[in-house]
Amino acid sequence: MAWTTWVTLMGFVGLTALAVLAAGPAARRAGSDTLAAVTARLARAAVVLGLLAVxxxxxxxxxxxxxxxxxDYRAAWNSLYDGSxxxxxxxxxxTLILVGAALIAPLTVRAVAAGxxxxxxxxxxLxxxxxxxxxxxxxxxTPDDWGRTGFETLMWMLHLLGGGVWLGGLIGLVLLALPGAVAPADRGGFWAPTIRRFSAAAMSCVAAVTLSGLFLYWEHVDGPSQLLSTxxxxxxxxxxxLFGGLLLLGVFNQFWLHPRIEALRAGGDRRPLGTLLLRRFPAVVGTEVLLGLTVLFVAPFLHGSARNQAFQAGLAKHSAAVTDTLPKLAPKVAHASTWAWGTAETVLVIALMIVGYRISARLARRRGAAFTAAVTPADPGDLVEA
Structure with missing residues (x-):
């Protein structure tokens, strides 16, 4: 049940973000019909997920x-707004997920979706x-330490929103790759900018998930040995x-598949290679979606803390007493060195994302120019001379 809750909530956020950040602007350039079809398909899927979340x-x-x-559904319903x-x-x-679904519901009609x-x-x-x-x-x-609680909440928001925009966006791309969303004549002008825009958003999400994950790791784990002992x-x-597998697929998309799709767009997208890539793209993205759903399936099993589990296991070896409340370690305290390492990690991750995005853009431009040159007809004078 926890997995279903995460999938519906994060999927709703990701589908809506895809329509706002990537698919919508690209579809608008392709034409009002494409904008209406793309928006309506994403809106329908988002509304379904929003309603299923309840x-x-x-x-x-x-x-x-x-x-x-x-x-006990009666008790669950009565617990909403019970004063606690x-x-x-x-x-x-x-309430808010229902409000979100209600706001997007009019966009399921194509006449409104392009309005x-x-x-x-x-x-x-969103x-x-x-x-x-x-x-x-x-x-x-009410927290005892507002600063620490506020920072923890911020990290969780980065983790959840980053994962939601990333995973939900991938689901949306798979839905848009199915027949009926984009007319064949508009695919070349739609997919390349959509993928490029989503790529920038996805890399930002990777940075957010990585940085927030590093903080949560520092907070709950005392060293790599506890990854095996608890x-x-x-x-x-x-x-x-699983997250590493997602990153590897993302690297494949960013540095191999996306530049070639850009090149196909520059060349008119008429060669058989275009069909091959556009078929391979949904397959790779579909694999990413499955890995992302598996990550969400594993996440609810993360209960407690590795630090406390190792501490409690150590105490159990030397005590036969049975207690109702297990002892816990005090939360870690951040020192100057902690902030220094955290700042360095933040700068490094952001720099890697920016450099990677620029390198992939440069590859796309080079391959686009090479592709265009390869399909440009030869000069008639050269043919006569030959």
Whole structure:
């Protein structure tokens, strides 16, 4: 149930962000018909995910509210806005995702999808969905340390929103690659700028997920050895491996597939290679989607902290006492060296993303120029002379 909740909430945010940041601007250049078709398809998928998020959240709450191990939906419904902080956050989560779906619902009609209200409805829906996703990690009680709690919340927001825009955007690209969204005559002018825009957004998401993940690793893990010696560490290790697979596929897209699609666009996209690449692109993106869904399946198993699990295991070896409350270590304290390392990591990750994006853009321009030169007809004078 936790997996379903994450998929629906993050998918809603990602599909809406794709329509705002990448697919919408590219479709507008291709023509009003393409803009209407692309927006309507993404809006329909986003509305479906937004509506499915409500029973997913309620079922998760019903499982926790049941005293018999079943699902108490009455108690789950009554817990929304029950006066507690948990109730307020759960109520906001359900309310805002419904508001987001309602705002985007008019865009499922093609006549509205290309109209002047399109941009405002998408922006408002994206804002509502982003806050609904954030409520899952907002603090449920007044913090003792506002600075630390605020920074932790910021890191979680980067982690969730970065993953949502990345994964949901990939789902949207797969949907747009299916027949009916983009006319064959407009594919060359649509896909290259869409992929390029999404590539920039995805690399920003990679930076956000990586940096926030490094902070969460520092907060919950005391060294690489705990990745093997604790349950939290082993689950985190699996998640890191899956994330690494996503990065490798992203590198393949960024430095091999995307530049060649740019080259096909420059050459008119009429050669058989164009069909090959446009078929391979959905397959690679589909594989990325499956890996991303697997990451979301693994993530709910991350409970507690590797630091506390290792600490509790050490105490259990030397004590036979049974207690209801397990002892926990105090939270880590950030020192000057911690901030120095964090700043260096941030600068390095951002620099790598910028350099990678520029290198891939340069490759695209070079291959586009080479492709255009290769398909340009020869000078008639040369043919006569030959």
């Amino acid at each position: 029973p997913a959240v309620l079922t998760d709450l019903a499982r926790g509210a049941s005293e018999t191990g079943g699902y 902080n948990d109730g307020r956050l759960s109520g906001l989560e359900v 002047p209200a399109r941009r405002w409805l998408l922006a408002a829906g 804002g509502a969905g982003a806050v609904a996703l954030g409520t899952t990690k907002f603090p449920d009680r 349950m939290y560490g082993r689950v985190l290790g699996v998640k890191i491996l």
